Amino acid sequence: MSDEANPFESLQEQIDDAAAYLDVDDDIIHRLKYPERVLETNLSVDLDDGSIERFKAFRSEFNGDRGPYKGGIRYHPGVSRDEVKALSGWMVYKCAVVDIPYGGGKGGIVVDPAEYSAAELERLTRSFAEELRPFIGEDNDIPAPDVNTGQREMNWIKDTYETLENTTEPGVVTGKSIDAGGSAGRVEATGRSTMLTAREAFDYLDKDIEGASVAVQGYGNAGWIATKLIDELGANIVAVSDSSGAVHDPDGLDPVAVKEFKRETGSVSGYEGVEELSNEELLTMDVDLLVPAALENAIDGDLAADVQADVIVEAANGPLTPDADDVLTEKDVHVFPDILANAGGVTVSYFEWVQNRQRFYWSEERVNEELEVIITDAFDNLTDAYEAFDVPNFRTAAYVVAIQRVVDAFTDNGNWP
Numbered sequence: 078m079s080d081e082a083n084p085f086e087s088l089q090e091q092i093d094d095a096a097a098y099l100d101v102d103d104d105i106i107h108r109l110k111y112p113e114r115v116l117e118t119n120l121s122v123d124l125d126d127g128s129i130e131r132f133k134a135f136r137s138e139f140n141g142d143r144g145p146y147k148g149g150i151r152y153h154p155g156v157s158r159d160e161v162k163a164l165s166g167w168m169v170y171k172c173a174v175v176d177i178p179y180g181g182g183k184g185g186i187v188v189d190p191a192e193y194s195a196a197e198l199e200r201l202t203r204s205f206a207e208e209l210r211p212f213i214g215e216d217n218d219i220p221a222p223d224v225n226t227g228q229r230e231m232n233w234i235k236d237t238y239e240t241l242e243n244t245t246e247p248g249v250v251t252g253k254s255i256d257a258g259g260s261a262g263r264v265e266a267t268g269r270s271t272m273l274t275a276r277e278a279f280d281y282l283d284k285d286i287e288g289a290s291v292a293v294q295g296y297g298n299a300g301w302i303a304t305k306l307i308d309e310l311g312a313n314i315v316a317v318s319d320s321s322g323a324v325h326d327p328d329g330l331d332p333v334a335v336k337e338f339k340r341e342t343g344s345v346s347g348y349e350g351v352e353e354l355s356n357e358e359l360l361t362m363d364v365d366l367l368v369p370a371a372l373e374n375a376i377d378g379d380l381a382a383d384v385q386a387d388v389i390v391e392a393a394n395g396p397l398t399p400d401a402d403d404v405l406t407e408k409d410v411h412v413f414p415d416i417l418a419n420a421g422g423v424t425v426s427y428f429e430w431v432q433n434r435q436r437f438y439w440s441e442e443r444v445n446e447e448l449e450v451i452i453t454d455a456f457d458n459l460t461d462a463y464e465a466f467d468v469p470n471f472r473t474a475a476y477v478v479a480i481q482r483v484v485d486a487f488t489d490n491g492n493w494p
């Protein structure tokens with residue numbers, strides 16, 4: 078993994094690349110490249126041994142022209158102010174590309190959750206929720222899960238907020254457990270949109286997904302569900318990985334069995350009867366489809382030169398640096414971008430928020446059907462723009478669509494000519 082590219086600068090470069098195809102005032106584009114505000118705070122948390130530890134935490138509210146700020150909260154030692162700013166910006170354009178009524182936000186705590194007990198993580202999360210309280214709310218800023226957070230953390234944030242505000246407001250966060258007001262299908266939604274994007278991409282490119290060889294980097298929420306659903310399309314999952322390394326079987330892995338092994342042992346490495354590879358080897362395998370589903374900067378310009386996949390569908394946010402994009406475009410590798418491929422998560426978060434506000438809950442079947450409509454419509458808009466604007470790749474096409482929608486909301490609101 079390259080630590081050279083600054084994700085915030087990558088975001089700004091992606092915006093500039095697309096803005097070149099749009100007739101939009103430079104001052105407006107400038108405004109779309111910076112967050113409206115960033116909260117930076119230090120949380121002091123009682124540990125189980127009686128000591129106190131301090132944790133740095135952030136929440137970036139990037140742009141609210143299309144609706145409340147929306148986006149996940151990440152727990153990871155690599156969280157930084159610039160990473161959170163980038164992730165919040167990607168949320169703006171993701172929500173715009175699937176045309177749901179949100180702006181973008183993102184938060185994070187600099188912490189390795191594996192080093193703390195559940196009780197310590199609960200105190201940490203509740204402490205962050207107290208700091209977030211003046212900013213969040215179902216019409217203001219709505220957190221959700223991201224790397225190393227899930228239903229448990231969202232339930233704690235909701236409970237802290239509701240207690241402090243003396244209210245019932247389940248829509249203040251999404252990605253909650255079902256009994257706490259979550260939506261059917263939210264846990265699977267990110268992987269599901271990755272699968273739908275892969276399916277539509279292969280169809281658009283006139284390739285067969287059935288029998289296609291697939292490698293997936295990252296076997297958490299997004300990666301594992303994407304793997305399972307792509308396998309169900311009849312593809313051949315030849316390699317998967319997590320932070321421990323990769324496992325490879327040219328005859329095809331059973332995603333459910335690998336997941337069960339990881340649940341029992343903590344990692345995919347050690348899964349019996351397969352070849353062990355590094356993550357770098359997985360990313361450069363000769364496969365029909367590569368799905369990066371871990372963190373930013375997984376593929377930089379140097380590694381991109383060795384990439385052999387025909388198609389890349391990004392489940393992770395920002396897995397390719399702009400240099401990698403240039404190399405892959407040159408090599409005619411088709412990259413279907415994060416802001417479409419992983420947008421299922423925020424789309425079903427939107428459904429959860431709608432259900433929370435109406436106090437009326439949908440079946441999983443309805444959630445999945447409505448998600449499929451949104452992702453396939455967005456895919457069609459993206460490929461239409463790719464052809465109409467004659468842009469070099471699908472990422473630029475996605476930003477052309479998304480930026481225009483944000484600009485329209487900004488100017489329609491009566492701002493600037």
Ligand SMILES: NC(=O)C1=CN([C@@H]2O[C@H](COP(=O)(O)OP(=O)(O)OC[C@H]3O[C@@H](n4cnc5c(N)ncnc54)[C@H](OP(=O)(O)O)[C@@H]3O)[C@@H](O)[C@H]2O)C=CC1
Nearest residue numbers: 223224225267295296297298299319320371393394419422
């Ligand atoms: N959850 C969601 O709803 C959404 C997530 N995303 C994005 O998807 C990506 C993954 O998030 P999510 O699945 O939720 O997070 P999880 O925490 O559930 O999983 C992350 C996975 O990435 C693996 N990983 C971490 N570092 C590396 C590395 N260096 N090499 C290989 N694998 C690595 C982890 O390994 P290990 O298991 O060993 O820790 C884990 O398997 C992120 O970019 C996130 O922003 C995007 C949209 C929505």
Ligand SMILES: O=C(O)CCC(=O)C(=O)O
Nearest residue numbers: 148149221223422423426
């Ligand atoms: O569900 C959400 O609101 C946001 C999920 C997220 O953080 C993302 O799409 O990157």
